[in-house]
Amino acid sequence: MKKSSIVIAGGGSTFTPGIVMMLLDHLKRFPIRQIKFYDNDAQRQETIAKACAIVLRERAPEIEFSYTTDPQEAFTDIDFVMAHIRVGKYAMREKDEKIPMKYGVLGQETCGPGGIAYGMRSIGPIIEIIDYMEKYSPNAWMLNYSNPAAIVAEATRRIRPQSKIINICDMPVGIEERMAEILSLPNGRKDMDITYYGLNHFGWWTAIHDKQGNDLMPQIKAHVAKHGYIVNPDNHAETEASWNDTYAKAKDVYAIDPDTLPNTYLKYYLFPDYVFAHDNKNPDHTRANEVMEHRERNVFAAANDIINKNTAKDCAFHSDEHASYIIDLAEAITFNTNAKMLLIVKNDSAISNFDPTAMVEIPCIVNKNGYQKISIGEIPQFQKGLMEQQVSVEKLVVDAWINGSYQKLWQAISLSKTVPSVSVAKNILDDLIEANKDYWPILK
Ligand SMILES: NC(=O)c1ccc[n+]([C@@H]2O[C@H](COP(=O)([O-])OP(=O)(O)OC[C@H]3O[C@@H](n4cnc5c(N)ncnc54)[C@H](O)[C@@H]3O)[C@@H](O)[C@H]2O)c1
Numbered sequence: 001m002k003k004s005s006i007v008i009a010g011g012g013s014t015f016t017p018g019i020v021m022m023l024l025d026h027l028k029r030f031p032i033r034q035i036k037f038y039d040n041d042a043q044r045q046e047t048i049a050k051a052c053a054i055v056l057r058e059r060a061p062e063i064e065f066s067y068t069t070d071p072q073e074a075f076t077d078i079d080f081v082m083a084h085i086r087v088g089k090y091a092m093r094e095k096d097e098k099i100p101m102k103y104g105v106l107g108q109e110t111c112g113p114g115g116i117a118y119g120m121r122s123i124g125p126i127i128e129i130i131d132y133m134e135k136y137s138p139n140a141w142m143l144n145y146s147n148p149a150a151i152v153a154e155a156t157r158r159i160r161p162q163s164k165i166i167n168i169c170d171m172p173v174g175i176e177e178r179m180a181e182i183l184s185l186p187n188g189r190k191d192m193d194i195t196y197y198g199l200n201h202f203g204w205w206t207a208i209h210d211k212q213g214n215d216l217m218p219q220i221k222a223h224v225a226k227h228g229y230i231v232n233p234d235n236h237a238e239t240e241a242s243w244n245d246t247y248a249k250a251k252d253v254y255a256i257d258p259d260t261l262p263n264t265y266l267k268y269y270l271f272p273d274y275v276f277a278h279d280n281k282n283p284d285h286t287r288a289n290e291v292m293e294h295r296e297r298n299v300f301a302a303a304n305d306i307i308n309k310n311t312a313k314d315c316a317f318h319s320d321e322h323a324s325y326i327i328d329l330a331e332a333i334t335f336n337t338n339a340k341m342l343l344i345v346k347n348d349s350a351i352s353n354f355d356p357t358a359m360v361e362i363p364c365i366v367n368k369n370g371y372q373k374i375s376i377g378e379i380p381q382f383q384k385g386l387m388e389q390q391v392s393v394e395k396l397v398v399d400a401w402i403n404g405s406y407q408k409l410w411q412a413i414s415l416s417k418t419v420p421s422v423s424v425a426k427n428i429l430d431d432l433i434e435a436n437k438d439y440w441p442i443l444k
């Protein structure tokens with residue numbers, strides 16, 4: 001069986017340990033001969049890497065491991081680039097979230113003006129990593145889950161249209177696991193066959209069946225109509241309060257279109273007033289602060305504990321099983337499994353009454369030769385209208401980045417469903433330009 005060589009771009013990520021542990025859990029179906037880490041922050045990466053080196057030494061000594069900030073070292077002799085970089089790290093995420101709130105607009109990692117700012121930071125470095133991959137390992141695939149995936153996907157379609165990059169997201173995976181829990185399915189989401197469409201962080205399930213073809217939507221809808229995606233809290237004690245708020249709010253998002261089941265991210269676009277009022281109770285403490293106080297602190301504490309003890313025995317690193325969709329993807333490409341997966345891909349005619357150039361999140365069949373899109377057909381006016389507005393925002397952001405255009409970025413922020421007026425958009429934009437002066441292209 002082929003043994004793959006992967007580089008994790010963003011080795012210092014809080015998700016890296018969970019992904020490494022998950023990779024070790026799936027070696028039988030996806031054998032690995034080499035793992036490398038690549039990051040542009042040597043110190044941050046070194047802490048995660050030294051801990052993961054101990055994990056690998058103890059649990060998979062046959063896997064060659066290294067870490068580097070040198071692109072040639074990182075991207076040579078690679079089959080897959082698994083990319084999860086956060087350009088500007090949490091310090092910039094905090095600004096993405098807090099600057100819009102100064103002007104009465106919700107602040108979010110990937111949605112609204114925060115997501116637009118994040119997108120403007122991310123395009124250049126993602127293209128840079130694609131170019132490294134193509135220079136040093138021209139036959140490799142890039143499996144990208146760096147956010148904001150929607151803007152990154154549109155930018156890579158426009159700027160590197162021939163590149164072997166697939167953009168993915170784990171939000172549908174997480175929600176589907178909750179749906180499977182509602183139904184008490186023995187094998188979780190893998191017992192479901194789903195149809196879904198939308199943009200990244202902006203989609204709907206339209207059909208869910210079990211493997212015998214029975215319709216599972218009525219039972220899930222009955223639950224969501226009462227509880228949103230909150231399921232058995234005893235099984236989710238680790239879920240943070242803000243995430244539970246999001247899962248619970250799905251109840252109200254569902255109500256606007258009971259023919260479908262919503263992605264949780266739609267709350268930011270359908271209830272921007274509610275989100276702002278909720279978050280503005282504590283405007284100095286946003287999600288970025290929560291993550292820095294919880295996930296980032298816990299992951300680095302666990303890493304330092306492993307390093308200090310020089311063993312990963314009984315360590316606090318946990319396998320990120322819901323990230324196993326990344327293995328599903330790499331396995332499908334490597335071993336031609338024809339797995340059905342949600343990918344963020346160019347629409348063409350999959351959604352027949354929507355922009356063929358849009359990057360849509362739809363089910364695809366994945367194999368050694370890439371992916372085939374599953375046809376969705378016509379979508380209803382409600383979703384079509386919402387998606388046309390949002391995809392135009394994403395396209396205008398990429399226009400702004402490519403052309404260094406202040407006007408296009410002002411239009412993008414003005415067009416977002418989360419922003420009330422062009423004057424508010426301009427105030428937010430001018431603050432974001434100042435905050436991002438080390439990351440964005442100069443806008444004229
Ligand atoms: N697609 C999804 O569904 C999904 C799910 C979870 C997280 N994510 C994304 O994964 C990424 C990592 O998340 P995190 O919370 O662990 O972030 P993090 O800040 O903990 O780690 C990101 C790492 O990327 C590195 N980095 C930044 N710019 C870089 C560059 N130009 N080249 C190389 N490395 C660079 C940073 O130094 C850091 O070590 C984020 O983009 C996040 O939004 C996506």
Ligand SMILES: O=P(O)(O)OC[C@H]1O[C@H](O[C@H]2[C@H](O)[C@@H](O)[C@@H](O)O[C@@H]2CO)[C@H](O)[C@@H](O)[C@@H]1O
Pocket residue numbers: 109110147169170171172173174175287291322
């Ligand atoms: O606020 P964060 O950094 O905790 O999460 C933001 C990310 O949220 C989604 O990923 C979730 C995943 O969907 C959920 O199931 C959980 O397990 O963890 C992930 C990270 O928290 C979303 O898909 C990502 O794009 C966001 O970055």
Ligand SMILES: [Mn+2]
Pocket residue numbers: 149168169170171201
């Ligand atoms: Mn996502």
